[in-house]
Amino acid sequence: MPWLVLGLWIAVLAIASPFASKLEDIQRDRAVDYLPASADSTQVAEIQERLPGGEATQMVLVYHRDGGLTAADRATAAEQIERIAGAHRLTAEPRGIPSKDGTTLMYPVASTEPGTDEKARDALVNDVRDVAEGGGGLSVDVGGEGALATDAAEVYNSLGGPLLYTTAAVVALLLIVIYRSPLLWLVPLAVAGLSEFLARAVAYGLNQGFGTTVSGQSSGIMTILVFGAGTDYALLLVSRYREELRRIERPYDAMVAALKGCGPAVLASSGTVAAGLLCLLAADLNSSRGMGPLGTVGILVALFAMLTLLPALLVLLGRRVFWPLVPRYGSTPKVRRSLFAAMGSSAGRRPITVLVGGAVLLGALALGAFNLPGSLKQEDSFTSKPEAVAAMQALGRAYPERGTQPIAVITPTDRADSTLAEARDTRGVESVERGRSGDGWTELSITATAAPQSAGETATIEALRDRLDGSYVGGPSAEQLDLKDTNARDRLVVVPLVLLSVLLILVALLRSLVAPLILVAAVVAVWGAALGIGGLVFGPVFGFEGTDPGLGLLSFVFLVALGVDYGIFLMHRMREESLKGTEPVTAALTALRTTGGVIASAGLVLAATFAVLTNMPLVPLVELGFVIAVGVLLDTFLVRTYLVTSASVALRRKVWWPGSLSREPEIPVPPKEPEPVTVSAR
Structure with missing residues (x-):
């Protein structure tokens, strides 16, 4: 069977090879590819x-x-x-x-x-x-x-190679530290690399078949997700496989047991991420809507690879792949006082205190979001200063009294003269020139009296849209205004969809309402705290002049969908222990002790992969990478270890309400001994 899986993968990669290299050819980064559809x-x-x-x-x-x-x-x-x-x-x-x-x-x-x-x-x-x-x-x-x-x-265009190589190098370094093996780290890294190659081919197919928008931002995020989430799934599988090798002799049988044990959690975690990303299809913003399918492709391809190719390679390599820390059959791992056991003990002793303290800390951090700088202007979107930005800044200094980039108006040709007159009479308009005509439309070029993307120019654009009925007002400044307005609309639509879809998956997996609500509330709190930390550093430390309008929505989708992953790993193990009849507090602490190391490793890998974006030359990518990386670290080392565990300890069986695990087990009543029968003597 492992050889068959390996052969099928070789065939799939051979078929995908001609298409994977074409993804960059269809990548589009024009304004229209990022603008709101309507x-x-x-x-x-x-x-x-x-x-x-x-x-x-x-x-x-x-x-x-x-x-x-x-x-x-x-x-x-x-x-x-x-x-x-x-x-x-x-x-x-x-x-x-x-x-x-x-x-x-x-x-x-x-x-x-x-x-x-x-x-x-x-x-x-x-x-x-x-x-x-x-x-x-x-x-x-x-x-x-x-x-x-x-x-x-x-x-x-320069992101593709550096982003891929930097991400792979970061993941390799962390895997070497985590596994402490000269060989084992290569296996999940190679599988992640092949997954990224296959994901590019599938993304190309989506574009050709359904017209899915592929931008530099969405393809870069897809690469991050393949390596980050894929490596997380690999860490969970390898950890469970190592456990099974100690009690099962044949590697193949041990892998089957490992897949049965962690498979449901991995499937559910990938399902939440995919469902959350697909909710972006409801966004009106082209760039956000295109990111949903591409991110989903990255997650599902990584899942497919880590549940097929990775197990096959590990089985073929046998126990020696773990050298020098080979898990011998029948051996017992050394019992050590782990960090997570200590964390669990403190959460177990004072769960309410820990829970309240953590909630207050997250709430305090979230207040920093009020310090986020305003909307990001075009010229402030680069961490360095390219020639176009230098030109725009020079224009701003030399022409403070007038606009220096045109406002474009498209009007029906039969109304062009009246539109021209109305535009000239609009407050804030300095000049209007008639442009091209064709296909029933005429283009007008308008110069405003106010500087680009200033409050005055924004007022002029809004006035033109109010007065010029039947015409369309566009141009660079209008595009930025539409981006801001549409992101606000998309948050109102997409955020509830993400919460609902993730909640439904958690309810189906955990057979509970309380546990899913705890996990969702936790990741929302993490998102608020991560944005707050961003507000404290973006302006004062990084010197950014603005915040990307899409930061709130995209960071929410990724942090909620990815953050719930670790909650699933923890709560699924807690449920396993509870099904064995383990007392609730013990089940919670055992789940933390056994999964804490894996969750910490996975969180570090995922945070590090998104942190790679902070080295990119675009402010929106730096801001997104920073918020997600900080959020994942908060989720890993504070929320999962302390707050979710404390809540589970405090609620005990109620955490599984209304499922069967929420009810106290019935104590069997011993059968009554038969009463002795007295026989009279005759």
């Missing part, structure tokens, strides 16, 4: 693609000299703009706009050459940058929406 700005982006020439790539060339631009600087700028216009098809003749202080000259430039082809867009931006060169004190930066998209795409 938002105005999304409609603008989609209609722009259908206009003559297709989607326009917007750029702004920024010429700046601290002491003021010279005549030679202006001549250099004019000559470079002429070369760019001669080499590329521009939507309009570029017109220079000088700043009031004379230090800066900006040239808005737009071209429909690339259309929706991201590689062509990047080639155009890089070609413009090659032409636009400064020197001698003159700085030239190329910014604008198109340049910013190119810089972001470069970052996302």
Whole structure:
């Protein structure tokens, strides 16, 4: 049987090989791939693609000299703009706009050459940058929406290799420390690597078959989940397999027993994660909705590999894979006073005190969420400062009195003149220019009097949307506004779905209502505390200027779904002990003692894999990785070990209410001895 499983895996990987390498080819990181499906700005982006020439790539060339631009600087700028216009098809003749202080000259430039082809867009931006060169004190930066998209795409494209290698290295290091074996750590790591390869092929198939959005963010999270969750499942299985090898002689039989023992917990834990991630399909935000299926693919492929390929390899390698700590048949492990036994003892002595103290601590930490910085602006989304961001910052300093990136309005062609007039009369609008027409639509380009993504520009966008009935208002600033509003809407829809789906799975597994409610309440408290810690460090320590609008929803989904995993491992073992007739307090402490080490190891691995994101050059990924890593550590070392155990000890059998385990066992009544019969003598 192990050889058959190995052969089937080789065949599956051979079939998947041509498709796994194509995932990067279909990865899309355009604004429309992240925007809300129903938002105005999304409609603008989609209609722009259908206009003559297709989607326009917007750029702004920024010429700046601290002491003021010279005549030679202006001549250099004019000559470079002429070369760019001669080499590329521009939507309009570029017109220079000088700043009031004379230090800066900006040239808005737009071209429909690339259309929706991201590689062509990047080639155009890089070609413009090659032409636009400064020197001698003159700085030239190329910014604008198109340049910013190119810089972001470069970052996302660079994530794949470093993210994969860094994650694999972190997992390898932790497995070496956990297993203390020169060989054993290689087996789950190799299986996780093959799982990631297969997951990429399946993700490609989803895109081709169902049009699932694949972005740099979602594919990166899929890699993290495969290694993090997959390694967690491997740790639980290997730990149980080691136990069974001490009491069962044949490795094959020991593995069968291990799969029967921990299989239900692993299946339930992966089911909660998959169910939680699939709830993201209800999100209106394209990036969130696309992350649901890809994350689910990562979880299910990792589960499939860890319950098939990993057992087969371990059985084929035999007991020697554990060298030098080989579990001999009939041997008894050394009994040591473990950290988790000590934690369990303290929770067992004063469960209410521990429970109240932990709840107060989590509540206090959660208050830090009020210190989270405001919504993240586009130029603040990078941990470093690419050229497009430098250009936007220079524009903000030189043109504080006006907008420097266009607000796009798409209006029906037969109403274009009236829309143009209404737009010009709208408060906060500096100028309006008529653009392309086609397919029944006309594009207008509006310049606001306020700086990009400021309160004034936001008010202008909202005023335009109120006044221009039947038209769509989009552009970079409108997109950011729609992202914020849609994330708020998605939280109201997705959060209850996640809680309900996870709760139903826990009820089915644990045959109880009380235990699932405890676990769900615990992970929600962990999420609040982790966000609070983020609020305490994002601005003061990391220097971040804002918080990604999607942080709350994504961190909630991942922490609730992944955090419940450890609760399942603990409560499932507690239920096993209770079914054996073990007294409730003893069952709770035994479950902690036997699973505490595995849960701690799994938590460290998962936290470390998400912590890899904190080394990425994008602020949204850093924030997401930090909150999830901190939340997993809180869940592992505080909530599971102390709070859930304390609650179980305090409630005793009531934790399994209304299941059969919640009732006191009936004490058998010994049969009455027959009364002696007196026989009279005759």
